[in-house]
Amino acid sequence: MRHSLRIDAVLVQAVIAGALSFAHLHDLAAAAGQTGWKAWAYPVSVDLLLVAAWRRLRNDGPSRLAWCWFLIALVASLGANVATAGLLDVAHPPAWLRVGIAGWPALAFLGGTLLAHSPAEPQPHPEPVDDLPAEPVTTHESATAAVETPEPAPALPAATPEPVAVSAPAPLVAHARKVADAHRAATGNPIDTDTLRTRLGVPAPMAEAIAAQLT
Template sequence: MTKPQAERTAILVAGAVIMILTIAAFWLSYAHLASVAQSHGLGSSPVRRWAWPGTIDLFILAGEVLMFRAALRHVTDWWAIGLTVAGSLGSIGLNVAGVGTHAPLLDYVVAAVPPSAALLAFGALMRQVHTLVIEPTPETEPVPEPVTVERAPEPPPVELPAPETGPEEAPEAAEEPSPEPVAVAPSPRPAPSAPAVPPALLDHARKVADTHQAATGTPIDADTLRARLGVPPVLAEAISAQLP
């Protein structure tokens, strides 16, 4: 038996027990009220004697049914609550009062139990009906069957051709012998550059050279120019090189 089936069976059994309890409690309460009516003025009419308890206990039934209707609509029906309370208090009070005065305490308890049990049992019955209507038992969800997925066969591996090997690399060239060191002759030291000749000294040297050539008929040489000007030999050579 599954869990939903067990719950439904328990609800049905509880409902049957509550139904029997409700009928028995109402019957005892109704019969006692009929006895009270017989002892207080309705003994000559059996019909009225058995109809009189209905004017009290039926308020309980009407109030409970209206409360069940209000629960289905998710509202509060104060009239239904009032009818239930009035019928319950009236039934319990009249059942207890019908015992009479100076009776043992247990007689009052026996008289109060049936209407109280009828109230509770009928309320429990309406609760079970409300549960069946508002909260139905969920059905068992079907278990999905496993799905088998067939895999496509894998293609055979493709053999790739081996790469062609190129010609063997030539052995490394033999190392060339390093050339023997060549002795490098030291470069000659450059000759010192000619000193700069001042323009005034160069003009004076030209005049001296012109005078010498006019007197002798030959160009003046460097030694004579040095002696006439009184300059160092290097400067005399530089001046002589610049003369025409």
């Protein structure tokens, strides 16, 4: 199966832009006194730092560390393009340019180390919405207890105790009859229950039972 070669205009543009930026960085480093292989190492270092910062932004999300080193590498690349456009005399570079080019390796090493070994910054979580009404949470235990707990049975009215029949012995009844006859002879009235209870010294139920037998 034959594969057709499709040329991507964006990819071609990226290759051209990268090659020009690479050449400008090389020319600026060579003008600042970095000759030989050292002049070629500077554009590689700048591009690698730019790619590392962009990869950190793409994989771990936006962070101050990644954005800081991405902008540093971008300024270094754009600065080389602008400097070689005739704004600086590359034949006689200023002292600050020589110092910047000489200090770039240490700066690039620091940025690459921080991008490779610094932990990712935590992303902020959205705050919970408080407008929704809170629904009661029913657990399995509470639902089971609500189903299995029986309702209390209604209380029954207290039963009224039936009166207990009191029987008086015959000798006591005979003695009470004599006391009643003596009371009638003395007062002319039949003896009442309270007087009979007092004369005989018996409880009220016993006195009532005896009085019932005297009638």
